[in-house]
Amino acid sequence: MNMEIQAALDVADETDSFLQITDVIYDKQAEVGYDALSDAEKTVYLLDHLLKEMENGGFVQFVHHDAGGRAEDTLEALERIKAKITHQLMDRLLEFFPERHVPFDEDERIELFDQIESEHADEIAELDDRFYDSGENLVEMTLRYVSKNLKDFR
Numbered sequence: 001m002n003m004e005i006q007a008a009l010d011v012a013d014e015t016d017s018f019l020q021i022t023d024v025i026y027d028k029q030a031e032v033g034y035d036a037l038s039d040a041e042k043t044v045y046l047l048d049h050l051l052k053e054m055e056n057g058g059f060v061q062f063v064h065h066d067a068g069g070r071a072e073d074t075l076e077a078l079e080r081i082k083a084k085i086t087h088q089l090m091d092r093l094l095e096f097f098p099e100r101h102v103p104f105d106e107d108e109r110i111e112l113f114d115q116i117e118s119e120h121a122d123e124i125a126e127l128d129d130r131f132y133d134s135g136e137n138l139v140e141m142t143l144r145y146v147s148k149n150l151k152d153f154r
Contacts, residue, residue: 005021
């Protein structure tokens with residue numbers, strides 16, 4: 001896998017490079033499961049999920065789908081790639097949850113978040129706006145992380 005990741009890093013277009021890397025990670029995740037991924041592989045997997053959900057509907061979309069069940073892991077992934085602004089936004093999102101714990105169970109998570117959203121809709125919308133306006137290039141930051149941690153992709 002390491003050679004596939006290196007080949008993807010060598011692709012000139014950053015988006016294509018990122019997509020090729022995520023394809024490799026998704027194939028491995030489908031084969032061995034999320035828990036068997038290395039921290040570096042989980043980082044790419046989680047950030048791809050975050051980006052997709054944010055593109056499709058912001059933090060509400062993120063929490064309502066599978067990605068939301070791994071919100072705490074996503075926070076750690078953001079720290080790994082040094083995405084300070086997005087890390088702060090995700091950290092703030094977690095503060096809405098009791099004991100900063102986002103339930104893994106989808107039904108439980110959605111029910112809880114719907115209550116949170118009814119009370120904090122404006123604040124959550126502001127988090128979305130700040131995310132879109134942040135200027136942080138998470139794809140570029142992730143590629144830099146992958147390049148520096150290539151040995152952790154097995």
